[in-house]
Amino acid sequence: MQVTTTIVEYQKTIEQTSFKNLKIGFVATMGALHQGHVTLIDLAKKECDIVVCSIFINPTQFNNPDDFASYPKTIDKDITLLQQANCDILFVPSVEEVFPKEQKLKTYSLNGLDLLFEGEKRPGHFNGVCNVVHRLFQIIEPQKAYFGKKDFQQLAIIQHMSNQLNLGIEIVGCETARETNGLAKSSRNLLLSEKAKSDAGIIYSSMKEAKSELEKIEIPEIILAAKNKLQKIPNSKIDYVSIAETSMLEPIYKRKEGQKIVMLVAVFVENVRLIDNLMLNE
Numbered sequence: 493m494q495v496t497t498t499i500v501e502y503q504k505t506i507e508q509t510s511f512k513n514l515k516i517g518f519v520a521t522m523g524a525l526h527q528g529h530v531t532l533i534d535l536a537k538k539e540c541d542i543v544v545c546s547i548f549i550n551p552t553q554f555n556n557p558d559d560f561a562s563y564p565k566t567i568d569k570d571i572t573l574l575q576q577a578n579c580d581i582l583f584v585p586s587v588e589e590v591f592p593k594e595q596k597l598k599t600y601s602l603n604g605l606d607l608l609f610e611g612e613k614r615p616g617h618f619n620g621v622c623n624v625v626h627r628l629f630q631i632i633e634p635q636k637a638y639f640g641k642k643d644f645q646q647l648a649i650i651q652h653m654s655n656q657l658n659l660g661i662e663i664v665g666c667e668t669a670r671e672t673n674g675l676a677k678s679s680r681n682l683l684l685s686e687k688a689k690s691d692a693g694i695i696y697s698s699m700k701e702a703k704s705e706l707e708k709i710e711i712p713e714i715i716l717a718a719k720n721k722l723q724k725i726p727n728s729k730i731d732y733v734s735i736a737e738t739s740m741l742e743p744i745y746k747r748k749e750g751q752k753i754v755m756l757v758a759v760f761v762e763n764v765r766l767i768d769n770l771m772l773n774e
């Protein structure tokens with residue numbers, strides 16, 4: 493695997509004869525890599541000629557400075573994991589390389605998709621995500637880019653941005669990798685105690701229960717039951733639990749025929765904010 497830290501270095505690497513004119517699959521990450529990231533790399537590897545991975549903790553998507561400061565960093569381990577996953581090129585830029593001081597951040601029109609859930613709780617978050625993803629797309633120039641369904645709203649927003657700006661990059665959504673107790677793998681899990689990781693399995697079981705109750709009880713009752721279950725996680729606080737249709741992410745309270753719906757959950761466990769989701773009718 494070739495490790496590049498500047499745009500010039502990346503461009504030189506991609507111009508090498510062995511990489512020239514190949515179909516690039518791109519996986520953007522913030523590091524502290526785990527099996528969930530590997531799922532994305534594996535699919536990119538299958539569908540493209542080469543895989544480029546980036547590690548960049550994007551300051552523009554953090555609205556809470558403490559959250560930014562405490563974000564886990566495990567670069568040596570990450571490089572080993574990427575080598576094992578057969579990633580071809582790693583791009584690890586500095587903040588200045590991605591966001592030069594003289595360049596202003598863009599404002600994206602996201603059709604309201606950015607105002608709910610994560611967007612409501614973390615103002616400006618998705619504009620920061622779009623800035624970094626758009627910028628990385630311009631640098632890496634991939635044909636396909638892989639994102640996790642674990643970040644359901646982020647995937648919807650990136651798909652929207654990519655269509656809106658006609659970027660000509662195919663956005664591929666990948667299934668969520670989970671621990672054996674159902675907890676979605678996440679870099680933030682490194683900040684949890686072993687006990688909390690085990691307790692947080694309730695997030696997945698509460699969503700699975702919601703799915704199994706879908707034909708039996710109404711949406712508000714399903715949400716209430718999930719909240720009651722989630723409250724049993726020690727040292728936790730629910731941020732939101734909602735059921736939404738999947739196109740505009742509008743919360744729903746009554747099901748409509750043929751509508752695809754997803755349960756979206758955000759919970760603080762030991763003050764670490766965990767998000768997850770489950771499609772309820774597929």
Ligand code: AMP
Binds near residue numbers: 523639640677
């Ligand atoms: P992050 O490093 O958390 O920004 O994540 C980088 C990419 O990996 C994003 O597209 C995430 O949605 C995806 N991802 C994170 N966790 C998982 C997971 N457990 N399963 C699948 N994809 C994931």
